[in-house]
Amino acid sequence: MSDARPQLARLANGKAVAYDTLPVLAAEDFRDAILGGVAAHQRVSALFGTASPVPGAVRLHVVLADDERNRLFAAATDVTGSEFASLTPACPQVHLFEREIAEQFGLRPVGHPWLKPVRYCRAWTGRDAWNRPADQPILPAVGDFYRVEGEQVHEVAVGPVHAGVIEPGHFRFQCHGEQVFHLEIALGYQHRGVEQALIGGPGARTLHVTETLAGDATVAHATTYSQVTEALAGCRTSPRAQALRAVALELERLANHIGDLGALAGDVGFLPTASFCGRIRGDFLNMTALLCGSRFGRGLVRPGGVGFDVDAGRLAELGRRLDAGLKDATVAIQLLWSTQSVMARFEEVGHLPRQVAADLGIVGPAARASGLERDIRHDQPSGMYCFSHAPVSTCEAGDVFSRAYVRWMEIQYAVAFIRNQLRSLPTGAPQAPIPALAPNHFAVALNEGWRGEVCHVAITDAQGRFSRYKVVDPSFHNWPGLAYALRNQEISDFPICNKSFNLSYCGHDL
Amino acid sequence: MFKAIAARIQQKHRTMKYPDGAPPPLPDRFRGRPVIDTAKCPAGCDACEAACPTGALDAQDRGAIDLGKCLFCTACADACPRQAITHSHNYQLAARSRSDLTVARERPAVEVAGAALDARLKKLLGRSLKLRQVSAGGCNACEADTNVLGTVGWDLGRFGIQFVASPRHADGLLVTGPVSRNMELALRKTYDAVSDPRIVIAVGACAISGGPYAGHAEVAGGAAAIVPVDLFIPGCPPHPLTILDGLLRLIGRIEDPPSG
Ligand code: SF4
Numbered sequence: 001m002s003d004a005r006p007q008l009a010r011l012a013n014g015k016a017v018a019y020d021t022l023p024v025l026a027a028e029d030f031r032d033a034i035l036g037g038v039a040a041h042q043r044v045s046a047l048f049g050t051a052s053p054v055p056g057a058v059r060l061h062v063v064l065a066d067d068e069r070n071r072l073f074a075a076a077t078d079v080t081g082s083e084f085a086s087l088t089p090a091c092p093q094v095h096l097f098e099r100e101i102a103e104q105f106g107l108r109p110v111g112h113p114w115l116k117p118v119r120y121c122r123a124w125t126g127r128d129a130w131n132r133p134a135d136q137p138i139l140p141a142v143g144d145f146y147r148v149e150g151e152q153v154h155e156v157a158v159g160p161v162h163a164g165v166i167e168p169g170h171f172r173f174q175c176h177g178e179q180v181f182h183l184e185i186a187l188g189y190q191h192r193g194v195e196q197a198l199i200g201g202p203g204a205r206t207l208h209v210t211e212t213l214a215g216d217a218t219v220a221h222a223t224t225y226s227q228v229t230e231a232l233a234g235c236r237t238s239p240r241a242q243a244l245r246a247v248a249l250e251l252e253r254l255a256n257h258i259g260d261l262g263a264l265a266g267d268v269g270f271l272p273t274a275s276f277c278g279r280i281r282g283d284f285l286n287m288t289a290l291l292c293g294s295r296f297g298r299g300l301v302r303p304g305g306v307g308f309d310v311d312a313g314r315l316a317e318l319g320r321r322l323d324a325g326l327k328d329a330t331v332a333i334q335l336l337w338s339t340q341s342v343m344a345r346f347e348e349v350g351h352l353p354r355q356v357a358a359d360l361g362i363v364g365p366a367a368r369a370s371g372l373e374r375d376i377r378h379d380q381p382s383g384m385y386c387f388s389h390a391p392v393s394t395c396e397a398g399d400v401f402s403r404a405y406v407r408w409m410e411i412q413y414a415v416a417f418i419r420n421q422l423r424s425l426p427t428g429a430p431q432a433p434i435p436a437l438a439p440n441h442f443a444v445a446l447n448e449g450w451r452g453e454v455c456h457v458a459i460t461d462a463q464g465r466f467s468r469y470k471v472v473d474p475s476f477h478n479w480p481g482l483a484y485a486l487r488n489q490e491i492s493d494f495p496i497c498n499k500s501f502n503l504s505y506c507g508h509d510l
Numbered sequence: 511m512f513k514a515i516a517a518r519i520q521q522k523h524r525t526m527k528y529p530d531g532a533p534p535p536l537p538d539r540f541r542g543r544p545v546i547d548t549a550k551c552p553a554g555c556d557a558c559e560a561a562c563p564t565g566a567l568d569a570q571d572r573g574a575i576d577l578g579k580c581l582f583c584t585a586c587a588d589a590c591p592r593q594a595i596t597h598s599h600n601y602q603l604a605a606r607s608r609s610d611l612t613v614a615r616e617r618p619a620v621e622v623a624g625a626a627l628d629a630r631l632k633k634l635l636g637r638s639l640k641l642r643q644v645s646a647g648g649c650n651a652c653e654a655d656t657n658v659l660g661t662v663g664w665d666l667g668r669f670g671i672q673f674v675a676s677p678r679h680a681d682g683l684l685v686t687g688p689v690s691r692n693m694e695l696a697l698r699k700t701y702d703a704v705s706d707p708r709i710v711i712a713v714g715a716c717a718i719s720g721g722p723y724a725g726h727a728e729v730a731g732g733a734a735a736i737v738p739v740d741l742f743i744p745g746c747p748p749h750p751l752t753i754l755d756g757l758l759r760l761i762g763r764i765e766d767p768p769s770g
């Protein structure tokens with residue numbers, strides 16, 4: 001493949017470009033650009049609609065990530081009429097993006113194999129892709145589900161309200177005895193209209209809405225939002241602020257990974273690690289609270305830098321707690337790998353083959369557990385990750401064990417990364433002022449949150465306000481991975497498969 | 511087996527003494543009940559109201575903060591030219607009545623609103639409170655810090671409080687999130703499935719007022735729009751200690767402080 005892809009704009013993570021440098025391609029060229037990119041190992045990081053300057057049209061935008069060469073590409077196309085040719089049959093990783101475009105803009109991707117709503121809400125354009133009557137309410141998870149026919153095949157339906165303290169979602173299993181032939185996941189219960197609310201921003205509430213896109217990934221989303229606004233405002237954050245953001249992002253990864261390993265232990269009935277990790281997770285959340293007062297990092301990352309600085313005493317305390325936390329976590333987690341009954345439950349369950357993971361566009365630890373070397377910190381680094389590297393942790397098997405073990409490796413690297421930062425925290429002001437955002441610009445920022453790639457794309461209008469703010473949480477890519485991993489498994493393996501992905505409902509539902 | 515025992519010894523006994531001993535230490539940057547010293551306010555200043563993301567500061571009654579809307583973000587304090595607003599370490603934020611969530615200008619920082627159930631209900635529940643949790647459109651942080659109460663450090667079970675897997679087993683609901691339109695029916699049905707008398711606890715700014723999503727067409731703006739609420743626990747998210755304090759005062763395991 002030639003080095004330059006002339007028909008696409010070349011972008012970089014955390015940089016803005018003038019909107020009119022984005023090529024608006026003919027439908028076939030747009031299609032070829034995406035298919036060609038994916039054939040050359042690029043990923044679709046975002047594919048979304050906006051209003052178009054062409055009357056009556058909807059403009060589609062794509063952001064392709066070339067991880068091998070640390071590049072981003074973007075292009076647009078105008079769709080007039082009420083349909084476009086679906087790319088999904090040739091490129092499965094866009095299937096949910098196309099369903100989202102159908103839902104938000106009432107455009108039908110013709111040829112889409114399973115065109116269902118994503119969040120069960122009204123279109124922004126007033127045009128409905130399913131011709132549902134405007135006077136009848138749209139109810140979540142109501143509609144066709146994939147069915148397996150057969151005398152002994154039965155269906156198991158679970159949710160939206162679950163047995164524990166868990167977000168809502170609806171799961172339909174097609175089973176033959178204990179064996180799951182197919183799982184279909186219907187979400188949208190957490191839909192609270194955040195993408196619509198972000199239009200016209202930034203305003204007093206914008207930071208809070210981005211901090212709560214997925215509450216357990218507050219730092220990842222707030223950092224990504226901040227980088228988008230900084231790119232649009234031409235604001236430079238200090239190295240100190242960048243280092244503190246990276247420390248907070250790794251603390252977030254640590255708390256969640258440790259919590260997940262404990263939850264996995266709990267789901268196979270191995271209570272020692274379950275109870276130890278439940279508590280140790282809290283110790284790591286409290287380290288984030290040591291920095292900013294909030295266990296989830298609320299208020300820590302802000303456009304321009306960070307809301308809280310640290311002095312030597314606080315750094316020393318953090319270092320001390322980090323050492324104690326890693327020590328406890330190591331004992332608790334090593335117990336998993338040396339316990340036969342745990343390993344027997346983790347291994348060869350919930351298999352996601354490497355090629356399927358690549359086809360579905362899986363990201364984060366789930367992708368790495370299937371042998372895909374993708375990690376934004378390494379492939380498209382921004383902020384402190386440009387200077388300080390963490391190795392990419394991969395496994396080959398793609399089973400529950402691999403997804404657990406990748407987390408354990410990442411826990412160790414995250415602690416080493418933070419120690420490194422604490423040893424040589426750069427100087428600089430914690431927060432720089434944010435000038436007005438550039439009008440008519442386009443900016444993309446990516447970060448490797450603990451679940452995987454967090455992608456935000458902003459487009460500003462002539463006044464420098466967001467005319468569109470697209471959020472892609474890693475869960476949006478990964479839910480189909482969980483559904484796939486359940487194929488031919490026992491239905492009783494659902495909890496550990498689910499926990500091994502631990503995806504966000506609110507991050508998906510927005 | 512021996513490894514598990516060795517690990518158990520290494521991890522130590524961790525359940526906190528609270529409420530019989532002191533509560534666990536809060537981080538020094540913890541943001542609890544805000545305090546407003548309106549004597550410091552320059553005439554005509556509305557910097558705090560303008561900065562607040564959720565309208566928690568009332569334009570009519572400056573100096574009053576609605577804790578049910580507050581995200582504890584400090585935008586008001588940062589905007590204030592005279593440092594009239596500070597966030598105290600008072601974590602006891604829960605209240606039985608929605609109107610008690612407004613911190614009026616005359617009220618001291620230490621004030622704590624009443625949270626106890628009436629005697630009849632308390633007697634009926636005895637020493638057990640079984641809750642069904644309904645997560646309805648929030649960001650999952652309120653759920654996460656509710657879940658934490660089940661870990662060994664907090665050990666909610668020692669108070670007879672438990673999350674159960676069916677509304678049929680429950681004495682009430684613990685609701686989080688602003689109640690998205692897509693969860694309205696599920697919340698209603700879950701509530702209907704709990705037998706009377708039943709209690710509803712709204713945890714977090716979302717479940718009280720819609721929180722950061724207040725005013726969005728896709729949400730109902732809090733649990734009380736759908737079901738009657740008996741206890742409000744403010745925060746975004748509330749600290750686990752704030753949630754535990756609310757639950758324990760509700761069931762009378764700790765006393766409401768005398769109101770000043
Ligand atoms: S701390 Fe509360 S009252 Fe103050 S600005 Fe934030 S949300 Fe508004």
Ligand code: SF4
Nearest residue numbers: 648649714715716747
């Ligand atoms: S109140 Fe705040 S923390 Fe709780 S669910 Fe709502 S946004 Fe999340």
